Amino acid sequence: MPENESTTVQAGLENLLHETRAFPPSPEFAAQANAQASLYETAAADRVEFWASQARDLLTWRTPFTETLDWSGAPVARWFADGTLNAAHNAVDRHVENGLGDRVALHFEGEGGDTRTVTYAELQAEVSRAANAIAALGVGKGDRVVIYLPMLVESVVAMLACARLGAPHSVVFGGFSADALRSRIADAEASLVITADGGFRRGAASALKPAVDEALKGEGTDSVGHVLVVRRTGQDVDWTEGRDVWWHEVVAAADPVHEPEWVDAEHPLFILYTSGTTGKPKGILHTTGGYLTQASFTHRSVFDLKPETDVYWCTADIGWITGHSYVVYGPLVNGATQVIYEGTPDSPHRGRWWEIVEKYKVSILYTAPTAIRTCMKWGEDIPAGYDLSSLRVLGSVGEPINPEAWMWYRRVIGGDKAPIVDTWWQTETGAMMISPLPGVTATKPGSAQVALPGIAADVVDDEAHPVPDGGGGYLVLSEPWPSMLRGIWGDLQRFKDTYWSRFPGIYFAGDGAKKDEDGDIWLLGRVDDVMNVSGHRLSTTEIESALVSHEVVAEAAVVGAADETTGQAVVAFVILRGEHAAKAETPEGAAEISEVLRAHVAKEIGPIAKPRRVLVVPELPKTRSGKIMRRLLRDVAENRTVGDATTLADSSVMDLISAGLSSGT
Numbered sequence: 001m002p003e004n005e006s007t008t009v010q011a012g013l014e015n016l017l018h019e020t021r022a023f024p025p026s027p028e029f030a031a032q033a034n035a036q037a038s039l040y041e042t043a044a045a046d047r048v049e050f051w052a053s054q055a056r057d058l059l060t061w062r063t064p065f066t067e068t069l070d071w072s073g074a075p076v077a078r079w080f081a082d083g084t085l086n087a088a089h090n091a092v093d094r095h096v097e098n099g100l101g102d103r104v105a106l107h108f109e110g111e112g113g114d115t116r117t118v119t120y121a122e123l124q125a126e127v128s129r130a131a132n133a134i135a136a137l138g139v140g141k142g143d144r145v146v147i148y149l150p151m152l153v154e155s156v157v158a159m160l161a162c163a164r165l166g167a168p169h170s171v172v173f174g175g176f177s178a179d180a181l182r183s184r185i186a187d188a189e190a191s192l193v194i195t196a197d198g199g200f201r202r203g204a205a206s207a208l209k210p211a212v213d214e215a216l217k218g219e220g221t222d223s224v225g226h227v228l229v230v231r232r233t234g235q236d237v238d239w240t241e242g243r244d245v246w247w248h249e250v251v252a253a254a255d256p257v258h259e260p261e262w263v264d265a266e267h268p269l270f271i272l273y274t275s276g277t278t279g280k281p282k283g284i285l286h287t288t289g290g291y292l293t294q295a296s297f298t299h300r301s302v303f304d305l306k307p308e309t310d311v312y313w314c315t316a317d318i319g320w321i322t323g324h325s326y327v328v329y330g331p332l333v334n335g336a337t338q339v340i341y342e343g344t345p346d347s348p349h350r351g352r353w354w355e356i357v358e359k360y361k362v363s364i365l366y367t368a369p370t371a372i373r374t375c376m377k378w379g380e381d382i383p384a385g386y387d388l389s390s391l392r393v394l395g396s397v398g399e400p401i402n403p404e405a406w407m408w409y410r411r412v413i414g415g416d417k418a419p420i421v422d423t424w425w426q427t428e429t430g431a432m433m434i435s436p437l438p439g440v441t442a443t444k445p446g447s448a449q450v451a452l453p454g455i456a457a458d459v460v461d462d463e464a465h466p467v468p469d470g471g472g473g474y475l476v477l478s479e480p481w482p483s484m485l486r487g488i489w490g491d492l493q494r495f496k497d498t499y500w501s502r503f504p505g506i507y508f509a510g511d512g513a514k515k516d517e518d519g520d521i522w523l524l525g526r527v528d529d530v531m532n533v534s535g536h537r538l539s540t541t542e543i544e545s546a547l548v549s550h551e552v553v554a555e556a557a558v559v560g561a562a563d564e565t566t567g568q569a570v571v572a573f574v575i576l577r578g579e580h581a582a583k584a585e586t587p588e589g590a591a592e593i594s595e596v597l598r599a600h601v602a603k604e605i606g607p608i609a610k611p612r613r614v615l616v617v618p619e620l621p622k623t624r625s626g627k628i629m630r631r632l633l634r635d636v637a638e639n640r641t642v643g644d645a646t647t648l649a650d651s652s653v654m655d656l657i658s659a660g661l662s663s664g665t
């Protein structure tokens, strides 16, 4: 079969219910792939031993471990507990010791076009200097450090310097407010905050330091002794003498040699806060040995990484788990060469990402469905203007990817040949859990498909019984895995209640899922996004996919609005593709499009899924990590005052939506 030939069983229908296309790996790809089908068998034969051999092969241990898994304290696992190692040594020093010091670790691309290339040897010196400087500020093993930075080389260095000292870092996304920062500093009782004067975003210098100053005036922040400030934009900053210290002064002056702190495998590596169903963010705790094992194993096998030749680019910010596992730890432990980019995809123009791919000959790209749909919205002539032929593996993460967006990603970005890996995982799981393996799995548009080797995932019903193929229910993880969270910082009970009480003894992920006739897993969105209309369970994702499959729709968000008769009614918000947007500018035009789309959903999924209303909007409200805030759309759909919109990436979006709707379009 030619390289790009695919098995197109039924190409017409674009929604999850009917999606039956599959794309087997090309023989050329399969022949050179890191992953082989036998991995599944090896792992199934002895799951625990499988992980032990990965830990031995992929990491360098100071003291080898003799015990693999201790589950006696369930649900808190201990992996490789009597081994010792250091994360920064694994990510940096050992590559230099192995003669790879001249290999590029980071190609930094600033938003304004400034660049910096850092080899592994340079990274080792920089991380060691930073570790010495941070230690001189009084930070030692076990002390928590909050990192509040844009995407810079220093951000990666800061994380690794903390790891080098055995001081758990807690990265707070640079887009979070002073109050969000304060509550995280207080919860972690941090002793140091590392920040910058600001960063460049959409062509302007956006300040960060003022948020730190404000946060530190707030309650519960007395633990902070110093603020270490990177100079990025050169903007004016307020300075607290004795507390604030410039990075470029103390780090440059520090010794480039530093002996890493050898820690136990179960020593905390980081805390990362994530939002839960209640208001208080959860500090997800990850430890060292198991986390690094799974981050590096998955990065190597799911992306087919060839560290000598690949150029890898993950577009996530280090403020999210994807940035931790697939910008910092996974790639660097594997000795990869990667790109990191400071800015937004449309600065200074909408081809910026593709320009970067062309410039660095990026071969592996890892991004989110929301970014792919945004690029679809901008039009395929933009990526068509760049040479993307270096791309050989494409990854997706963060939310279910609609088959339509998947197909566009494959065709327009991947040249109809690069395999797509749709990777399901969470902040809590630490690393990928469900994903195709390129070269092994025949990929299906819209499905994360199979648990990775060594991972036990299933879909169960209300009574925790696995559903048969073709059935739907809740996604669970039934065996401990190396990179699993070790708890919620300071709140063991909340850890047990949140993840282990719905189905005793097994981890409940909070996602709905179904198994297709082959037993492959399709993620259907958070269970709180699952609607119940007249007793039928409907997935927001399925209806959104159906809407996006219509040629006029660029992006869609669906919510269930309370309804007296049916329990919930489906309300859809759609953004139209550029060339169709004008049609919706009159009330008649909008009404007509709405009718067409309602009928389209009814045809694709069934009359039960037909939206009660389809509202054409200019934008959708998204969090800074790109997740649609359906809660706010529900407020609009239920004619309520729109609730707290402060965690939106762009808080004016709700005003735009409300203004558009009240003017009748």
Ligand code: 6R9
Pocket (backbone or CB within 6 Å): 274, 320, 321, 322, 396, 397, 398, 399, 400, 401, 422, 423, 424, 425, 426, 427, 428, 448, 509, 510, 511, 523, 524, 525, 526, 625
């Ligand atoms: C890595 C990350 C976790 C939630 C998760 C699920 C959704 C992530 C997905 C996916 C379908 C995928 N999610 N990847 N849903 N397919 N490939 O995003 O972590 O920010 O903690 O979010 O994201 O709902 O439960 P996090």
